[in-house]
Amino acid sequence: MHNADLIAELKQKTIDFGSLRQLLQTHTREDDETLFAAARSVREKYYGKTVFLRGLIEFTSYCKNDCRYCGLRRGNAKAERYRLTPENIYACCAEGYALGLRTFVLQGGEDAYFTDARMCEIVRAIRKKYPDCAITLSLGERDAASYQAMYDAGADRYLLRHETANAAHYAVLHPQNMQLSTRLDALRQLKQIGYQVGCGFMVGSPGQTIECLLDDLMFLQSFQPDMVGIGPFLPHKDTPFANEKAGTLEETLFLLALIRLLLPHVLLPATTALGTAHHAGREKGLLAGANVLMPNLSPVAVRKKYMLYDGKICTGEESAQCAHCLRRRVESVGCTIAVDRGDPVSI
Ligand code: 5AD
Ligand code: FES
DSSP: OOHHHHHHHHHTTOOOHHHHHHHHHHOOHHHHHHHHHHHHHHHHHHHTTEEEEOEEEEEEOOOSOOOTTOTTOTTOTTSOOOBOOHHHHHHHHHHHHHTTOOEEEEEEOOOTTSOHHHHHHHHHHHHHHOTTSEEEEEOOOOOHHHHHHHHHTTOOEEEOOOBOSOHHHHHHHSOTTOOHHHHHHHHHHHHHHTOEEEEEEEETOTTOOHHHHHHHHHHHHHHOOSEEEEEEOOOOTTSTTTTSOOOOHHHHHHHHHHHHHHSTTOBOBOOHHHHHHSTTHHHHHHHTTOOEEOOBOSOHHHHTTOOSSTTOSSSSSOHHHHHHHHHHHHHHTTOEEEOSOOOOOOO
């Protein structure tokens, strides 16, 4: 079958994974354009031309893990470590709220300092002050009781990328003490508790094959996450993957569009990594079916210390600058920003 017919099928949601494999193996630039148009029309059917913003607060750069791709890995002695105080975090929220943001994402490394008691206190304070906002957590793997306590304190959403749904590939990206099964269990627990859950992976990470990507897409199809975060792998100079090739803009856009077609209701960010890979990466992401952007709300004083990969953008700008910059970018592709929590449309 021709790829154009496969894409038409995909739009009807009847594609099988054999066809998906063919598309992954043989897609051309022309197929990509067809796919982007299909992804845009599906996004518009459910979300119109609305783009939702999530204010990202990178509140700790300490991490106990040693993921081979990440600049914040424990083994990177050159990484500068910091923790924001609760007051710092609340100030970021206040600034974000004034800029029209209605989702705050508290993201950090796996940092034992932020115990359940500390996290719950922070979540409760934000929940009380901003009843109209969504609180998203992105703190890695914790036990189910911890996820439950933070949910009870008022958190609504949790982002935990699965990184790859292929166990052998997971072992290429992570040290032995980290396992795909643990990650998938955590994702299931989060969903079971009632969080809106986001998973995701890097495109072009070392060792990633088409079979790995197929596993990722099959996992997304069965898990049915509310959000999917994907971006190109970008090397960080002080990690074991310093000399590995970066993932490409084109392949990331292609996967964004596929994910939009497979999960029509999904909330899909055009990520900072995509904006780092290409100056117009995020705009192109919106044109390939993405509908979320994540402006950085972290204090400028710490931004350069949250270096997941080399060249990360938005590390010198103030929050207001990022918010205005994103507004311009969104308008340049004919979309509009909503001052809204941006919950998934109900199915
Ligand atoms: N390149 C691209 N993305 C990265 N992440 C971590 N390190 C890198 C890198 N070198 C992503 C991971 C993680 C998220 C917070 O950032 O997917 O889950
Ligand atoms: Fe931060 Fe453009 S979004 S400077």
